[in-house]
Amino acid sequence: TFILGIEGTAWNLSAAIVTETEIIAEVTETYKPEKGGIHPREAAQHHAKYAANVIKKLLAEAKEKGIEPSDLNGIAFSQGPGLGPCLRTVATAARMLSLSLGIPLIGVNHCIAHIEIGIWRTPAKDPVVLYVSGANSQVISYMEGRYRVFGETLDIGLGNALDKFARGAGLPHPGGPKIEACAKEAKKYIPLPYVIKGMDLSFSGLSTAASEALRKNSLEDVCYSYQETAFAMVVEVAERALAHTGKKEVLLAGGVGANTRLREMLNEMCEARGAKFYVPEKRFMGDNGTMIAYTGLLMYKSGNTLTLEESRVNPSFRTDDVKVTWIKEEEM
Ligand code: ATP
Ligand code: FE2
Numbered sequence: 001t002f003i004l005g006i007e008g009t010a011w012n013l014s015a016a017i018v019t020e021t022e023i024i025a026e027v028t029e030t031y032k033p034e035k036g037g038i039h040p041r042e043a044a045q046h047h048a049k050y051a052a053n054v055i056k057k058l059l060a061e062a063k064e065k066g067i068e069p070s071d072l073n074g075i076a077f078s079q080g081p082g083l084g085p086c087l088r089t090v091a092t093a094a095r096m097l098s099l100s101l102g103i104p105l106i107g108v109n110h111c112i113a114h115i116e117i118g119i120w121r122t123p124a125k126d127p128v129v130l131y132v133s134g135a136n137s138q139v140i141s142y143m144e145g146r147y148r149v150f151g152e153t154l155d156i157g158l159g160n161a162l163d164k165f166a167r168g169a170g171l172p173h174p175g176g177p178k179i180e181a182c183a184k185e186a187k188k189y190i191p192l193p194y195v196i197k198g199m200d201l202s203f204s205g206l207s208t209a210a211s212e213a214l215r216k217n218s219l220e221d222v223c224y225s226y227q228e229t230a231f232a233m234v235v236e237v238a239e240r241a242l243a244h245t246g247k248k249e250v251l252l253a254g255g256v257g258a259n260t261r262l263r264e265m266l267n268e269m270c271e272a273r274g275a276k277f278y279v280p281e282k283r284f285m286g287d288n289g290t291m292i293a294y295t296g297l298l299m300y301k302s303g304n305t306l307t308l309e310e311s312r313v314n315p316s317f318r319t320d321d322v323k324v325t326w327i328k329e330e331e332m
């Protein structure tokens with residue numbers, strides 16, 4: 001089976017062709033704003049400008065491996081969640097390909113794609129997933145036909161929270177890696193608000209308090225304290241999800257997962273609980289076309305395709321809205 005998938009929920013326009021076992025090709029064009037954060041319409045214009053080129057280049061790379069457009073079985077695209085204008089641009093490109101090749105469309109939930117690529121590229125089988133990216137922060141696990149959200153942010157995603165604090169502190173975008181570097185030079189921990197409500201998380205109060213703490217403390221100490229506090233929060237929710245589900249694996253997903261300190265803390269928690277901890281290769285943690293193509297492939301093979309009428313994008317598409325047709329419980 002050959003599936004072409006297109007990702008374009010935010011910064012990254014990325015398309016890939018995969019089979020059950022192989023990544024045939026992947027081509028990516030990243031939108032980089034001149035300054036500050038992402039402008040949804042500018043990002044969408046970027047995607048519109050490069051979509052044809054990205055697909056052409058992808059098909060050319062596939063051809064070098066002997067794969068023709070007529071070999072493709074389906075076109076997958078990121079249907080949401082994400083920025084409306086970006087999603088619509090990518091969906092338009094996907095519809096055109098689907099119509100011209102006469103093959104079905106597959107609407108992929110972006111968050112689920114982050115999970116499935118992790119399961120594909122690591123030994124994880126049935127993990128508790130900590131998905132922490134720019135816009136999203138969720139603790140997720142499969143249960144009875146759905147990926148259930150056990151806990152999530154009530155305000156902003158952890159990556160955006162880190163970026164926002166960093167911008168206020170005068171650090172360049174994206175702030176996550178800069179904060180990680182500063183934290184390594186810290187001398188002491190400054191108490192900051194640790195906010196968990198039930199199983200849910202909140203980062204905006206932490207960001208505000210951290211910005212205020214900068215008036216009396218060094219940037220290094222605040223960066224360190226911010227990381228220790230925020231990461232302890234997400235690790236606590238992941239640990240409670242492990243205890244609740246009785247599962248024995250943790251999978252880390254999303255761009256914030258690049259952080260070494262977060263990995264260390266998760267690994268310690270997993271060791272203490274006798275669970276295995278898995279992180280995919282870095283190229284599969286941020287947004288990529290391969291994860292959309294691969295999740296599309298799983299969906300296609302379980303008959304989960306869309307008609308043109310059903311192919312509207314959904315900027316607030318939830319992880320637990322998706323009926324997981326491709327997991328057979330008896331195989332787990
Ligand atoms: P999504 O649509 O899934 O929310 P996204 O496009 O917002 O994804 P990703 O590419 O998954 O984002 O992640 C980007 C985020 O990861 C940024 O907020 C960035 O600051 C953060 N990040 C990257 N590297 C690190 C790091 N080493 N430590 C902490 N945060 C990091
Ligand atoms: Fe993402």
